[in-house]
Amino acid sequence: MSQEPQSRTELRKFLAPEFIQGPGALGLVGRYALNLGGERVLVVSDPGVRSAGWTDAVTKVLDAVGLEWTLFDEVSPNPRTHECARGVDCFRSTGSNLIVAIGGGSPMDCAKGIAVLASNKGAITDYEGVDEVRNPGPPLICLPTTAGSAAEVSQFAIISNHEELRKFAIISRKVVPDVALIDPQTLETADAYLRACTGIDALTHAIEALVSNASSPLTDLYALEAAGLAAANLPNATEALKAHEPMEQMMQASLLAGLAFSNASLGAVHAMAHSLGGLLDLPHGLCNAILLPHVVAYNYEAAPIAFGRLGLRLGLEPNAAGKARRALIDALHTLNEKVGIRQTLGQLGVSPSDIPPLAEKALRDPCLVTNPRHPDRSEIEGIYAAAL
Numbered sequence: 001m002s003q004e005p006q007s008r009t010e011l012r013k014f015l016a017p018e019f020i021q022g023p024g025a026l027g028l029v030g031r032y033a034l035n036l037g038g039e040r041v042l043v044v045s046d047p048g049v050r051s052a053g054w055t056d057a058v059t060k061v062l063d064a065v066g067l068e069w070t071l072f073d074e075v076s077p078n079p080r081t082h083e084c085a086r087g088v089d090c091f092r093s094t095g096s097n098l099i100v101a102i103g104g105g106s107p108m109d110c111a112k113g114i115a116v117l118a119s120n121k122g123a124i125t126d127y128e129g130v131d132e133v134r135n136p137g138p139p140l141i142c143l144p145t146t147a148g149s150a151a152e153v154s155q156f157a158i159i160s161n162h163e164e165l166r167k168f169a170i171i172s173r174k175v176v177p178d179v180a181l182i183d184p185q186t187l188e189t190a191d192a193y194l195r196a197c198t199g200i201d202a203l204t205h206a207i208e209a210l211v212s213n214a215s216s217p218l219t220d221l222y223a224l225e226a227a228g229l230a231a232a233n234l235p236n237a238t239e240a241l242k243a244h245e246p247m248e249q250m251m252q253a254s255l256l257a258g259l260a261f262s263n264a265s266l267g268a269v270h271a272m273a274h275s276l277g278g279l280l281d282l283p284h285g286l287c288n289a290i291l292l293p294h295v296v297a298y299n300y301e302a303a304p305i306a307f308g309r310l311g312l313r314l315g316l317e318p319n320a321a322g323k324a325r326r327a328l329i330d331a332l333h334t335l336n337e338k339v340g341i342r343q344t345l346g347q348l349g350v351s352p353s354d355i356p357p358l359a360e361k362a363l364r365d366p367c368l369v370t371n372p373r374h375p376d377r378s379e380i381e382g383i384y385a386a387a388l
């Protein structure tokens with residue numbers, strides 16, 4: 001069980017990269033690539049981001065400052081080990097010395113994997129876990145096109161091992177990008193459903209960081225503000241008319257949540273979502289959205305003070321004595337519905353027979369270590385069953 005609030009005598013560190021946020025940040029990629037010693041650039045992206053025009057926007061800026069580049073856009077929605085291997089082959093064969101990632105969490109995580117392999121021997125699976133990466137990679141610049149993953153500021157890279165049907169985490173300061181260029185204009189091409197799923201991912205980062213056993217007063221500050229911003233702005237940010245202000249607020253929520261979870265780590269929602277992504281290749285944000293209310297229901301008794309602060313920040317009725325837990329769970333269900341996420345895991349194709357292997361993989365995920373309550377196998381299975 002977590003002891004809350006965190007004792008001021010406990011050791012905590014806080015790590016964040018340099019980041020520039022605001023309209024026009026994308027246009028700085030050439031200057032930063034030169035500043036970091038770039039001579040030839042590997043641009044990592046995916047087909048969707050390329051067809052939205054964002055890879056062209058980046059390569060035009062690189063052209064303008066005279067930098068040669070190669071595009072590697074063979075990245076899946078849940079990036080695979082072999083994509084990291086192919087990417088590093090491309091990095092080496094083209095004589096690249098700097099990586100620019102443009103896209104959502106998948107291209108950025110794949111770029112982190114490529115950077116690890118560019119400076120370290122072996123396979124990307126050798127670097128699973130905490131602080132297993134020995135040598136720093138080449139300079140890495142990340143430009144997010146979704147407000148959710150916050151891979152542009154985090155110490156996490158999540159890669160899918162398709163042979164073993166599981167996702168694994170590389171958690172290391174060596175995968176923190178050198179620079180993040182956070183341009184809210186890039187959100188405009190994402191459709192409403194993608195914005196909903198990635199936005200709930202950001203909210204989940206904030207909530208899991210807030211109740212994590214590794215939280216600190218500093219990460220709480222970012223986590224609470226991120227949760228408030230996300231809950232208030234996500235419904236408007238997913239409207240078809242694409243209002244700028246709520247989308248910019250979601251970019252801010254994603255950044256703050258990223259700074260919180262990169263340093264406080266995550267919890268059972270992510271452990272269980274990674275398992276679903278690895279075994280059944282389901283979208284990360286959608287899995288989080290479906291699991292979040294059920295995991296909060298399970299965790300609440302282990303972190304009532306932190307959840308109480310969250311409820312207040314979300315504007316829930318403060319004097320509902322004994323009803324704060326129910327109010328928070330209901331609010332999370334309502335938010336999902338408001339943004340168009342109404343599926344259950346069963347409707348995504350998960351069957352009762354999938355639950356034991358899903359629980360098995362979730363129990364081994366490092367995100368579970370910082371969950372405020374330590375579930376056993378049957379409890380994890382119970383949460384999956386409730387979300388079915």
Ligand SMILES: [Fe+2]
Pocket residue numbers: 149201205270284
């Ligand atoms: Fe996430």
